[in-house]
Amino acid sequence: MRMVWTYAPDEDFYPARDRLVDAFERWARRAGRGVDLFAAEVLVEQRWSVGDGLLSRWQPDDLRYALLEYFPRGVTITDWADTVPTVHAFIDFLFETDLADAKCADAAVLHTALDSMAADFDVAMADETRYGPAKYWSMRMLAAGINLENEAAVAAFMTDVQDGRVPYDEAVLAKVVENQLTDEDETLPPLPPFDPPSPDVIAAAATGSAGLTRLLRFTAWVGDGGAPAPAGALTPADAAEVSALLDLDDPDYELGVVLAWAKEARFVRVVKGRLLPNKSSAKTLKDPVSAAHRAFEAFFHIGRAVCTAGDIDSIVPFRADDFVFALLMAMFIAQRPIDAEERSEITGGLVEEFIALAPGGEADPNGDDDPDGRDIDLLLRQLHLFGVVRHDAERTALTPFGTALFVAHLRGEDVEVPTFEDLLGETAEVVVALAAETPALAAPLLTRWRDHHAEAGVAELRALADRTDDPEHRALAETYGGVRRAPARPHAVSARRPKNRPRR
Secondary structure: OOOEOOOOOHHHHHHHHHHHHHHHHHHHHHHOOOOOHHHHHHHHHHHHHOOOOEOOOOOHHHHHHHHHHHHHHHOOOOOOOOHHHHHHHHHHHHHHOOOOOOOOOOHHHHHHHHHHHHHHHHHHHHOHHHOOHHHHHHHHHHHOOOOOOOHHHHHHHHHHHHOOOOOOOHHHHHHHHHHHHHHOOOOOOOOOOEOOOOHHHHHHHHHOOHHHHHHHHHHHHHOOOOEEOHHHOOOHHHHHHHHHHHOOOOHHHHHHHHHHHHHHOOOEEEEOOEEEEOHHHHHHHOOHHHHHHHHHHHHOOOHHHHOOOOOOOOOHHHOHHHHHHHHHHHHHHHOOOEEHHHHHHHHHHHHHHHHHHOOOOOOOOOOOOOHHHHHHHHHHHHHHHHOOEEEOOOEEEEOHHHHHHHHHHHHHOOOOOOEHHHHOOOOHHHHHHHHHHOHHHHHHHHHHHHHHHHHHHHHHHHHHHHHOOOHHHHHHHHHHHOOOOOOOOOOOOOOOOOOOOOOO
């Protein structure tokens, strides 16, 4: 049975959850254990919906979150006496059926942890201040004898609430609302592993970056003496000189981008009407790789210089960092280029969201013009010039250089990005599941993992092939475990998107 569901979409996960809970029910019946199947469903589902999707791997902290945070906040039940015993039984089920993986805490450790939190669970489930809004009002309706499946009765109750006919404690409700805001904090799903290029490859890419070369030549032109910059801009004569030096095709536009970018990267600064080099950046400017990282970070903040569609309807200049992040993240997660349609879906979704947030905002789906699309193209053209992406009208792809810069950016924001080396200590199923979701990584990742574990790795892959009910996982485990079987019907391997598109 497949037990790793990290990136699985709804249509794949829920049937698998039901199969797992059905197997648990059969085991519990044979073992004479009374269990609450709804509690088991919730336990499994929350590990996928807000966790890492590793249904075979549990630590005390995972149980603590489920029982002391998730259940009290969002699970509407009036009798929870069987919940903790059900979790005890589920742990035994995992171990007795060999579904618990090698990194799962020992059963005894998990049972001890459950015993220690049982009393706290009872208190939390009865404490209204631990509820989220949906549960709070659902519990109030149940207390009033309302059937939650009766839409008319539910609507009538909520009308009574709005009209002040249902008394409630304002302090409690304020805490409930605060719980909802805490729940809405977005977290990124586990990300694909990063196989870093060699330092020589990164250095060569930085040295060969046309965009970075422009910035460095411009900074060198400013020199120690600086240049006049009334109102923060170059004089016409200096602008003409710099445009010729940098061989700019569209001086008015491109010089504005270079100046804004160099200032944001702290390569230069304006002091009392003069453009001066930033002395604190001297060491960085001598190292192309360090300069590239500094410039890449600055790019997220120069949207209004890059985006000059000249249309006030474009929101991209004002939220350029979000658009750039979303596009780069989509390519990094998929580990493949995105085509024009996918670019449009990603940016269109953000445009709709940001317009909806603006007072009186409303998108015009029938508009023939596309100022947002033009601005997105301008952003990607600059990233192409820098060497972060390869971009044309049909598709956009992250380069190895761009991937390295983006991973450094993510880690700078405390986002965990594993490397291939990190995954060498993982189980076969975790590595196979990741390979199935990101086909571009399958061969190098599984080959390196198998070779690292030698005979033990081959044996684990073969055991996974025998156990899993996922055809894609079985095919990969057999291939890299050296199993020879009669060919079966082919199964497509796709780079699925995570449940929620990650945003900055």
